[in-house]
Amino acid sequence: MRHAMKFAAAVGAASLLLAGCGSKPSDTAGGSSSSGGSGSGTAFKACMVLDTGGVDDRSFNQSSWAGMQAAAKKDSSIDVSYVSSSSQNDYTPNLTAETNKGCNTVVAVGGLMGDAVKAVATKHPQQHYAEIDTASSAPNVYGFQYNTAQGGFLGGYLAAAMSKTGKVATFGGLNIPPVTIYMDGFWEGVQYYNKQKGKDVKVIGWDETKQKAGTFANSFTDLNKGKSISQSFIQSGADIIFPVAGGTGLGAGAAAQASGGKVSVIWVDTDGCVSAAQYCKYFLTSVTKNLSDPVTQYVEKAASGSFPTGNYVGTLDNGGTGLAPFHQFDSKVPSSLKSELQSITKDITSGKIKITSPSQPQ
Amino acid sequence: MTRWSERWSGLRGGGTVLVTALAFLVAMVIGAVLIAVADPDTQAASTYFFSYPWDTFSAAGRAVVAGYRALFEGAVFNPNTAANGTLAGILGPISETLVNATPLILGGLAVGLAFRAGLFNIGGQGQIVMGAICAGYVGFAWHLPVVAHLVVAVVAGIVGGGFWGGLTGWLKARTGAHEVITTIMLNYVAVYLLAFLLSVKGFQRPPYGQAISNVVEPNARLPHLLGGDLRLHAGLIVALLAAYAVHWLLTRSTLGFQLRAVGANQSAARTAGMSVERSYVVVMVLSGALCGLAGVSQILGTNSAITGDIDAGIGFDAITVALLGRAKAGGIVWAGLLFGALHAGGVQMQSSTGTPVDLVVVVQSLIVLFIAAPALVRAIFRIRATSAGVGGQQLAKGWNG
Known part of the structure; x- marks a missing residue:
């Protein structure tokens, strides 16, 4: 249905254009400039193979593609394009088609494509590849990984400091490492706060030392489940909630709204005031995972002739993870706390604070 | 003549x-x-x-x-890749067409067979998922000798799909529940069962970082027909054999005659002494088993690990394949080939023209x-x-x- 709508939109847009009676741009420009297929001979072709969900998924496909577009905007000799996958059946053919097309580098989005990338990359050792959310699997594959426990740590410390009830809470979408790594960081941040300040702020919903337990919605889309989990947290006395569950987390926003502002939420992955602006009032901050900038940097470096090898690991230090702006809470967060967060950031980077989450990239 | x-x-x-x-x-x-x-x-x-x-x-x-x-x-045929002179360059596009066509033919046969008995099986998705789960699990969790492993895994896929389809037939026969409703609901059950399994240790692949299953062992994989560089696998042969079997069943066997009689006019079939209820169960088991084979082709042939979209929309595309093929085995094979070619070409079209x-x-x-x-x-x-x-x-x- 969504596909059909896209076409309907395209037809609509085109018919509007047809109504226009503009004048032809100067003839010199008209001949050879084409924005679609064939670029000029010297252009650096960076191609992206998206996972299922489409380029406008408000999630990792969209963020990764934004990184490619930013690279093309900065450097006009970079020609970017993408193909999307309609199911896992398309991974291998898409990667092969992009390789045969003569792309200088092929960037694959999503860890599920890992097997296909490895197989295709092994068959084409001269071709450069990159893969988001997976460690490098072959010498010609550059991996993007994220240590989001570091961002989660800051979120946990902030939550512990801002909590009035002495209870904070977190829940996940599924009990898998890309989710629990955030919850580990959050839990550690709270423990660190307790140790530093001699307090006893409790974390409901997760305990890093008990990886099998914890509260999970078993969904990344079920808003109502998120709301009912959040309400049970609130009844247990929590006043700050950190949902690591995609769209399910919106239920925490709804619960915060229902509480009349007594409860606030820390959003995850993207800046919540941008991606879920309707609940911006209740977002203390967001723990972010930056997909776009590292992709831009990779493409720019590759275009300059030096393909990076090994892995990129997103950290607080390189901006791969961190805290989004406080937005409406900016005036409520004491400046002493802000400077504490800055010194914690330095300590994590220097290794003075050790993060112990078992889900961290090696 | x-x-x-x-x-x-x-x-x-x-x-x-x-x-x-x-x-x-x-x-x-x-x-x-x-x-x-x-x-x-x-x-x-x-x-x-x-x-x-x-x-x-x-x-x-x-x-x-x-x-x-x-x-x-x-x-x-792609002259650009064929210019390399490699087998993969010359036969690559045809191989992709056939790889895409294989599960579509199997799924189309499943839907078409049910059509002929008067049932609308839109539970292809769930039956494919169940077939893939069973075949895939046997493929990665069991350790058997070369030929036996593949055979057992394929049979497991047939049983998984057949059971899921049979459930619908049984519900219709015993309670009169409409198959359209029950198959849609069983689709949800299968898809969410798979989502759950993909978070269970033993099914999910270590280090449990992604919702993806373990990798099927080489012993249990359908052999490649044209060498390792081309994806074409023996699932195509299975699909063509299945098409012949469906053709034989519908045109040459007593059971097929019964199924068609029930599809044409239930009351007349009942009056003639045929068991309509038994026909429902039998045709849904067979239809589900064919979908199970499509799942087998997906997990033991085209892919090597199960993810949440292992069905790849084939359960629904199969309905259009069956319609295009007019619910006849030969027609379904051609329709599957056409849709397989369109999909394989679509990938190339997206890549080279956007x-x-x-x-x-x-x-x-x-x-x-x-x-x-x-x-x-x-x-x-x-x-x-x-x-x-x-x-x-x-x-x-x-x-x-």
Whole structure:
């Protein structure tokens, strides 16, 4: 249905254009400039193979593609394009088609494509590849990984400091490492706060030392489940909630709204005031995972002739993870706390604070 | 001799083959319009349409030619990759077409078989998922010798799909529950069961970082037919054998006659002493087993690990394949090949011209739409009507009418 709508939109847009009676741009420009297929001979072709969900998924496909577009905007000799996958059946053919097309580098989005990338990359050792959310699997594959426990740590410390009830809470979408790594960081941040300040702020919903337990919605889309989990947290006395569950987390926003502002939420992955602006009032901050900038940097470096090898690991230090702006809470967060967060950031980077989450990239 | 003359009169009289070909033609023409409309150059030229209308048409023409050339290159033969002289370069596109066609043929047979017994099986998705779960689990969790492992895994897939389909047949036979409703619901159950399994240790792949299963052991994989560089696997042979078996079942066996009798007129079949309830269960078990084989092709052939979308939409595409093939085994094989080619070509078209792969879905849907409304095609091409085949009649009046 969504596909059909896209076409309907395209037809609509085109018919509007047809109504226009503009004048032809100067003839010199008209001949050879084409924005679609064939670029000029010297252009650096960076191609992206998206996972299922489409380029406008408000999630990792969209963020990764934004990184490619930013690279093309900065450097006009970079020609970017993408193909999307309609199911896992398309991974291998898409990667092969992009390789045969003569792309200088092929960037694959999503860890599920890992097997296909490895197989295709092994068959084409001269071709450069990159893969988001997976460690490098072959010498010609550059991996993007994220240590989001570091961002989660800051979120946990902030939550512990801002909590009035002495209870904070977190829940996940599924009990898998890309989710629990955030919850580990959050839990550690709270423990660190307790140790530093001699307090006893409790974390409901997760305990890093008990990886099998914890509260999970078993969904990344079920808003109502998120709301009912959040309400049970609130009844247990929590006043700050950190949902690591995609769209399910919106239920925490709804619960915060229902509480009349007594409860606030820390959003995850993207800046919540941008991606879920309707609940911006209740977002203390967001723990972010930056997909776009590292992709831009990779493409720019590759275009300059030096393909990076090994892995990129997103950290607080390189901006791969961190805290989004406080937005409406900016005036409520004491400046002493802000400077504490800055010194914690330095300590994590220097290794003075050790993060112990078992889900961290090696 | 008689078959050929029948066919010829069918063509002249606007029979099914001609209508199908014309439906394809009309769909491709509409697809061409969509390619042109979605093309950025054409859009740019259309802004000054009234001063230089020719620019718009030439840009549109270039886009359509490039798009359909890429479609052909992806599905049949690509001179660029063939120039390498490798087997993969020359036969790659055909291999992709056949790989895509394999599960579509199996799924189409499943839906078509149920059609002939008067049932509308839209539970292909769930049955494929269950087949893939069972075949995949045997494939990665059990350790058996070379041939035995593959055979056991395939049988597990058949059993998984057959059980899931049989459940619907049993519910209809025992309680009268409508198969459309129960198959849709069982789709949800299967999809969420898979989502759950993908978070269970033992099924999920270590280090449990992604919702993906363990990798199927090489022993349990369907062998490649044209060497390791081409994805074509023995699932195609299974699909063709299944097509022959369905053809034999429907036209040569007593059971097939019963199924068709029930599909044509339940009351008459019952009066003649046939057990309608038993037919429901049997046909749904068989239909589910065929979907299970499509799942087998997905997990033991095309892919090597299960993810949440292992069904790849085949359960629903299979319905259109069965419609296009008029619920006959031979027709379904051709329809599966056509849709497989369109999908393989769509991948190439997206890659080389940037035309969204969704276009292929639109073309496929249009083909079926025109076949479902044969009067429309006849009106466009001014062909006089004759009696339509089984599919045509059933399409016109609905499956349970």
